[in-house]
Amino acid sequence: MFNVRWISPRLMLGCAAILCISLAGPVQAASLLEVDASRPGPAVQTGHLKMGTAVSPRGETLEVNSRYLTRNGKPWFPVMGEFHYTRYPRAYWEEELRKIKAAGVQIVASYVFWNHHEERAGEFNWNDDRDLRAFVDLCGRLDLYVVVRLGPWAHGEARYGGTPDWVVTMMPTRRNDSAYLQYTERFWRQVGHQLQGRLWKDGGPIIGVQLENEYNLAGEGRGPEHISTLKKLALEIGFDVPYYNVTGWDGALYPVGEVLPVFAGYPDDPWDRSASMLPPKEVYAFRFDSRVAGNVGTLTAAAGQGSWVLDADKTPFLGAEFGGGVPAMYRRRPHITADDIGAMLPVQLGSGVNLYGYYMFHGGSNPQGHTTLEESTLIGGYNDTPIISYDFQAPIGQYGTQHESLGRIRRVHHFLDAFGSSLAPMHVHAPARLPASPSDLGTLRFSVRGQGDRGFLFASNYVRQYPMPAREDVQFSVKLPSGELVFPQQPIDIPSGAYFIWPINLSLSGVNLRYATAQPVTRLDDQGTPLYVFFAQPGIPVEFAFDQATVRKVSGGSAKRTALANKGVVVAAGIKPSTAEALRVVDAAGNTIRIMVLSEEQSRQFWVTDLGGRRRGILTSGQLLSSDSGLIVRNLEEPTFRIGVLPALDPLPSGNLALRRERNDGLFQTFEARTAARQVAVTVQKIRAADAAPKIMVGGTANAALQPAPEQFGRSAAWTVTVAPNALEAVSDAYLDIDYQGDVGRLFAGTTLIDDNYYNGITWRVGLKRFHEEIRKPLTLTVLPLRDDAPIYIEHRARSSSALDGQLAEVVRARVVPEYELRLDVPGAH
Missing domain, CATH: 3.20.20.80 (Glycosidases)
Incomplete structure (x- = not known):
């Protein structure tokens, strides 16, 4: 096991602190979660599965063995x-x-x-x-x-x-x-x-x-x-x-x-x-x-x-x-x-x-x-x-x-x-202590997939609709063919709802990452050096441990120097997630790699795409898709676009909107653009009150609640919905958002049903682009009443207590949400 030794506080500079540790001595932990990943998996079998032609005219191959798929x-x-x-x-x-x-x-x-x-x-x-x-x-x-x-x-x-x-x-x-x-x-x-x-x-x-x-x-x-x-x-x-x-x-x-x-x-x-x-x-x-x-x-x-x-x-x-x-x-x-x-x-x-x-x-x-x-x-x-x-x-x-x-x-x-x-050939290893059943919420759920000394740890403290307890003072002990790996260096708390993938002995362009308490996302090449992108889980301290034999220097932020142990590994701790460079590592041969650690929120806005002849990371809260000339970003409701690109584009892109070059967001080249905000009027007028809904029948092959017969929908309340004729001007699409309470909502253009919805408390969103002809005239919205005694499952948060005479059919709000579009034209995009 590892014996942890903190270095001088003088060296804990910038966004990362560097630790030196040796491979001797016990680690005391309140909860040591153990898994034996030292056993090799079964040998891969080939040639026994009767599939079809594997070779394309270009000589590329797609095959399968007993463990994984293969390409070329x-x-x-x-x-x-x-x-x-x-x-x-x-x-x-x-x-x-x-x-x-x-x-x-x-x-x-x-x-x-x-x-x-x-x-x-x-x-x-x-x-x-x-x-x-x-x-x-x-x-x-x-x-x-x-x-x-x-x-x-x-x-x-x-x-x-x-x-x-x-x-x-x-x-x-x-x-x-x-x-x-x-x-x-x-x-x-x-x-x-x-x-x-x-x-x-x-x-x-x-x-x-x-x-x-x-x-x-x-x-x-x-x-x-x-x-x-x-x-x-x-x-x-x-x-x-x-x-x-x-x-x-x-x-x-x-x-x-x-x-x-x-x-x-x-x-x-x-x-x-x-x-x-x-x-x-x-x-x-x-x-x-x-x-x-x-x-x-x-x-x-x-x-x-x-x-x-x-x-x-x-x-x-x-x-x-x-x-x-x-x-x-x-x-x-x-x-x-x-x-x-x-x-x-x-x-x-x-x-x-x-x-x-x-x-x-x-x-x-x-x-x-x-x-x-x-x-x-x-x-x-x-x-x-x-x-x-x-x-x-x-x-x-x-x-x-x-x-x-x-x-x-x-x-x-x-x-x-x-x-x-690397993951595909890896064998699954179960922990020493397993949950007794899917309903056992008292045991942390995790596994290791490994091949030799390399692997990934998978953990989850999340179960839908069932709050999980925080796991306090946790360390993982993974038995590998070369010995036991215990990490992180100090026990941590795993928050309720956390789930993650952590690397074990991951090769980063020749540098051996012994482990990291951050999840790997991808590799990019920036300024001629490999850049590895990770992200951090909220509430879990970030640290990276590197094999001393594979590194010459590890620095972070404004750190001036890095101390290395004669044996063991180098640990960088105290890393704060950001879009800046978190660590710079020089390997034993003098080559450099860089590491970025995004926050959880930033990772949800991170995309990887081919652009301008290179693999790039894109940071945007909008929806991304490629075009033949570059990229398209679409924002719902938000007329201001902010987009980060890594590595930077040169020459700069042009766009359908005026692009402003902003100060870099960490390593990301950053642009902003703005279009005029749109307000689209929509009116909703009630034209018919609901009749009393009949009791929902139970039966059928499932012996459960049956949808009402077609004739019963005549009991629905009805409204006309009139969308302003300019709804689709200067936008990529516009969406009619309907918040209602009831049993079943239906939307008609004339007598033609164009969409329907089983009420569950989620806003009902209807894209209008495909109905550009239909919205020239008022639409009709009907809502079949939901009875209080309906034997159907709707989550408690969506149930209403405002029912009248034991049933509910109500339109709370309708509005039109514009979708704005930014097109980036990039020379040599594809």
Whole structure:
């Protein structure tokens, strides 16, 4: 263990104090949290998984082994985000894909909903918002990979799981029935025609295909036999891709070795029958002996544990549906916070996940056809979802605005891009003391992933809706092949709600960082030297420990000199988070690296993007996306833009607004621009009072609250909403924000439903850009009353005590929020 020796106070200058320590002597700590990470993981197995063509025409390769994915022979840890092209207007696909890419996502996954393309038998629609080929081509142009979720059954909160009505009512589905397979083949051949020449082997962006979804059906012509039949059919049609996957949760059945199981976890279960707060969710508890989360919403009952138990040692732990939010269900309406999403990442990564896939990453709106296309108990479905809205409380919402969760997760995406190749081969090590169950809130949750002496520590003191106690006087003891590492040097308190990833023996351009009590984000190159960006967790002191053998000098701020021990490590402590340089380290060969430690708030505003031919860090509170000539920043409601760039741009950019060069913000070159603030008038006038709402019925396959029958919506209160005709002038978009209380809100243009909302206390936001024609006339807003005795789950903070006669239907406020845009044109942008 370490023996700590403080150096003279004279040397504790600037923003960092330097400590010298040796490797002998015990450390006394009030709470020493131990993990043995000295054992090597199982050997990596290769060549046993039957995937498709791995080599592109340019000679690039995508492969998989028993532990991780590979790209060009090296470990690869991508981020995947679900975005449904048929749930978003084609006119805006490109800007939304650019937002997704700017957030650090490398793979876009999308269902191909059968009933969105062949709602009536033999009538195929691949036009406009249903143009799969155009969507994939856009992904390819923007250097985004694509995973096509072929189905034929999808779920996705779609009508009959995406299966056309005429199929459901005519033949058995989801099995080796000859009629079902005949029509599946016809549809898939249509899909194949749309995607011809766009597979990885052809030089296209499609790298994977998912077969079926949430498939746990056993029996004749079902189970692994059916998945084998679907894969064989996909190959016959020409879907030759590097990766074939199936969902592996809830007792999924599949042919071992033929497909890769992918897994899931959500911060709440809106499909649950309960109208109460749920027990602590397992997505906040590390998993060491299972890859399966709890109830993920599968609509069929499992026959057993599923096939994943047979090949867990032969396939990597891949995630496809870690909740970027949750869908709205009539009977259950959770309000998901940013930390509910952010806290899931250290837990899943620390459980061994090697592909972080979100469902959803970008919300959308259900298209309309000959019927409405949402999941509904009115047609025998298990859940009731809105007719239109599929916002999902996703990091990027239904109308393309960023939710607060985006800042929490984006910094981890940048970490995976910079350090994922090191993390992917690492084995998971459980601590000596484990929580007894997901409901055990008294034990700190953590793990270590390691390979040899290198690794990362993952910790979380956060569980949704359950305040966690602060952990006082904590140190971690990690047993490595070379010996025991105890850190930090003095016991610390871990605040309630904290979650983080800390490095162990991380190589920083040849300098060995023994550990840091700050989370790594990325590496940039600035002024010819590597610059490593970290961020600090509030309430946790920041210190960096370097192996003495790999450093010549460590200085911070205005420190004049650094003392080194003959043995041991050099510890820099007392670092204050900022945008300035925190540390400068000279390695044994005389080369320099620099370290920046951002605050928690600054890290949520930090982006990494390619700009002007270089990888740069961008600091902005707005929403960032790339353009062909540079960058676009969009601010909601705030007409002043402030943007930091690192490394600095030379020559300076131009913009659609007058740019002012400001004093640097630490290491960031800083610009400001301002546009005229817009005030858009909106009037709301009540035109009809609500009638008494009937008692909510309980029943259906879930035996839970059922959405009201269509005729009941005539009891809604109604208002006209008139938006000023200049709402979209001089802005990139404008949003109608509606605060109301009730059961279900619906917004109409004339008699056409354009959006709807299940009340849960969150402001209902409607993007107006796509409705520029509709808002020329007044809209109609209706609110179905919410009864006091409604057996539905709405979080306590959203429940109102102002109900009249036992029910409530009220519009509190409506306003228009402008979205301003700054375009930066940068020479040699891309």
